[in-house]
Amino acid sequence: MSNSDFTPRESFSSKFGVVAAAAGSAVGLGNIWRFPYVVGENGGGAFLLVYLFFIVAIGMPVMLSEFVIGRKAQRNAIGSFKKLAPKTLWYFVGVIGVAAAFLILAFYSTIAGWTLEYIVKAISDSFAGKDMDEIAALFDTFHTGTFWPLFWQIIFMSVTLVIVIAGVKNGIEKYTKILMPVLVVIIIILCIRSVTLPGASEGLSFIFRPDFSGLTAGSILSALGQAFFSLSLGMGTLITYGSYISKKEKLGTTVVQVTAADTIIAMLAGVAIFPAVFAFGIAPEAGPGLVFITLPNIFQEIAGGYLFALIFFILLAIAALTSSISILEVVVAYLKEELYMTRKAAALFAAIVITIMGVLCTLSSGVMEDVKIFDSTFFELMEFTASDILLPLGGLLIVLFIGWYLGSKKTRREVSNEGSLRARHFPVFMFLVRFVAPFAIALVFLYGLGWLQI
Ligand code: PHE
Numbered sequence: 001m002s003n004s005d006f007t008p009r010e011s012f013s014s015k016f017g018v019v020a021a022a023a024g025s026a027v028g029l030g031n032i033w034r035f036p037y038v039v040g041e042n043g044g045g046a047f048l049l050v051y052l053f054f055i056v057a058i059g060m061p062v063m064l065s066e067f068v069i070g071r072k073a074q075r076n077a078i079g080s081f082k083k084l085a086p087k088t089l090w091y092f093v094g095v096i097g098v099a100a101a102f103l104i105l106a107f108y109s110t111i112a113g114w115t116l117e118y119i120v121k122a123i124s125d126s127f128a129g130k131d132m133d134e135i136a137a138l139f140d141t142f143h144t145g146t147f148w149p150l151f152w153q154i155i156f157m158s159v160t161l162v163i164v165i166a167g168v169k170n171g172i173e174k175y176t177k178i179l180m181p182v183l184v185v186i187i188i189i190l191c192i193r194s195v196t197l198p199g200a201s202e203g204l205s206f207i208f209r210p211d212f213s214g215l216t217a218g219s220i221l222s223a224l225g226q227a228f229f230s231l232s233l234g235m236g237t238l239i240t241y242g243s244y245i246s247k248k249e250k251l252g253t254t255v256v257q258v259t260a261a262d263t264i265i266a267m268l269a270g271v272a273i274f275p276a277v278f279a280f281g282i283a284p285e286a287g288p289g290l291v292f293i294t295l296p297n298i299f300q301e302i303a304g305g306y307l308f309a310l311i312f313f314i315l316l317a318i319a320a321l322t323s324s325i326s327i328l329e330v331v332v333a334y335l336k337e338e339l340y341m342t343r344k345a346a347a348l349f350a351a352i353v354i355t356i357m358g359v360l361c362t363l364s365s366g367v368m369e370d371v372k373i374f375d376s377t378f379f380e381l382m383e384f385t386a387s388d389i390l391l392p393l394g395g396l397l398i399v400l401f402i403g404w405y406l407g408s409k410k411t412r413r414e415v416s417n418e419g420s421l422r423a424r425h426f427p428v429f430m431f432l433v434r435f436v437a438p439f440a441i442a443l444v445f446l447y448g449l450g451w452l453q454i
Contacts, residue, residue: 009074010168011244017173018254022232022241023261024176024322027183029111030230031266032316033291036273038226040284043214044206048270050215051223052263058440059227060259061432062395063238064415065402067251070242072414076333077236080243085405093397094334096390097236101330102350103386104235106357107379108327109160112320113152113362114292115313117142122309127296135297143292144366153362154355156317160324161351164332165344168244172325179318180261186315187265190272193308194279203275206284221447224440229387231262234395237326240333251415252423265319272312276302291316328354357382392445396438403434 012018039047073080078094085091121127121142127135143149163171194200228234245254276298277284299309328350335346357378360368364377373381402411408430416423446452 009243011246012173013169014173015249017169017177018241018245018249019257019261020176020180021172021244021322021326022238022254022258024180025232025237025241025326026230026258026262026323027180027265028230028232028319028323029108029115029316030226030323031262032187032269032319033111035226035230035266036270037285037290038222039207039270040274040277040290042219042222043211044274044284045208045210046212046215047219047223048207048267049210050220051227054224054227054440055231055259055263057432058224058437059231059233060255061429061437062228062233062399062441063231063259064251064255064429065398065433066233066236066238067242067245067255068402068406068411068414069398070239071245071247071251072410074243076243076337077239077330078334079337080236080239081401085401090397090401090405093394093401094236094239096394096397097234097239098331098334100235100386100390100394101237101327102354102357103382103390105160105324105327105354107361107382107386108320108324109153109156109354109358110149110362110364110379112156112317112324113149113154114143115317115320116152116156117148118292118296118313119310119317121296122299122306122313125306127300127309128306130297130300132293132297136293138296139292144369146363146366149362149366150359153358156320156324157351157355157358159321160328161347163321163325164328164347164351167343172329176322176325179322183315183318184265184268186311187268187272190308190312190315191268193302193304194272194275197275197279197302199279200275203273203278204271206278207270207274218447221443224443225387225392228391228395228441230266231259232323232326234391234393234398235327235386236330236394239398240330241326243333247417250417250421252421252425252429389445392441396441396445399433399437399441403430403438 012021069080069084073083075083077097078091081091081094126138130138163175165171195204232238245251273290274284280298295312296309299305302308328347331350332343332346335341335350336343341349360378361382364379369377371377376384412423412426413419415426443452
């Protein structure tokens with residue numbers, strides 16, 4: 001029996017807190033750093049349409065499945081399966097999730113650390129008067145270094161730790177409630193700046209005018225992969241948060257709101273970035289360097305660029321923080337409930353282990369660049385294992401669990417709050433969960449492993 005049978009379980013205290021925390025988890029580096037460059041690499045508008053289709057047809061059903069599991073069981077990612085499917089191996093889905101949390105936060109904190117360095121670079125006006133090559137060199141010198149990337153990673157992990165130790169209501173909910181609206185305001189300011197640049201319309205038509213000729217089978221699958229990562233699906237983050245949602249909350253509505261927030265912010269990030277990219281003649285397929293190399297160059301060439309650079313990197317750090325909190329919480333909730341650790345000890349232990357793994361990721365671009373396992377650096381290995389293997393596998397098993405193990409009756413009871421809501425779209429949800437989502441996720445999974453060549 002877990003200790004939560006004796007002590008009242010922590011929960012979110014308000015409707016807005018639930019949405020802010022879950023949306024805070026979803027909105028992160030995935031939206032603002034990854035989404036624009038993946039859209040850029042895959043040709044713009046057509047990719048965006050496919051992505052939006054996957055968000056609705058697969059992302060939303062998987063999200064609702066995670067909420068149902070967590071809120072019904074009132075447990076962490078592993079404990080939930082132990083409770084809903086006792087004496088079976090389903091709890092292994094939670095094990096995959098907890099393992100993924102360690103790996104994701106390890107490399108996530110590397111990139112998040114970079115955003116902190118770039119806040120300082122923005123404050124000290126380091127980009128001023130530099131051309132594209134000099135700004136690229138600035139990034140190279142920094143991210144291949146040892147001390148500063150590690151320093152910022154540790155600072156980032158410490159802030160994450162402090163918030164998670166404060167707990168669900170006083171930490172996670174309180175901070176995301178402030179941080180999320182700030183984020184939206186800052187990104188809207190950036191959008192306004194970007195779309196008013198001369199030549200901005202080309203960037204807008206790049207993302208909003210679909211050109212299906214450039215769409216390959218590979219980009220269709222990477223749209224699904226991006227949908228997964230961006231919505232924080234497949235590793236029990238939303239099972240854990242689901243367990244903090246009150247029985248009175250409407251899960252379906254929460255799913256719609258969180259998905260809308262995540263999608264709107266990704267689109268806003270695209271609107272903030274592409275018009276500027278085109279206005280300054282930069283290649284949209286610049287890749288992962290888009291934020292750290294290209295944008296500083298753009299910022300220092302526009303009026304008010306000093307301020308825009310500063311708010312942009314603050315925004316990125318905030319978005320990363322509300323996601324990292326949710327990743328650490330997956331591990332903490334597990335250690336607390338299944339291994340009876342205190343919240344503080346659990347958070348400290350998890351953060352230390354993750355930081356040690358994270359150090360390996362950070363040094364992968366510097367002194368440990370040549371240390372390779374299966375031909376990959378630690379960073380690449382952890383990113384690949386978590387994103388391309390563990391998340392799709394976890395997501396696939398989650399929809400199979402809801403669709404084929406827990407079944408329609410029990411799921412309906414949870415979604416309709418014991419019959420008090422009508423849950424009108426429930427049959428659509430169940431159809432997606434049983435047939436559409438498993439098939440589509442399996443495709444991404446096989447593709448990620450290279451077992452399916454397209
Ligand atoms: N969704 C987060 C982002 O977009 C990343 C994340 C993935 C968070 C998986 C939790 C779980 O940055």
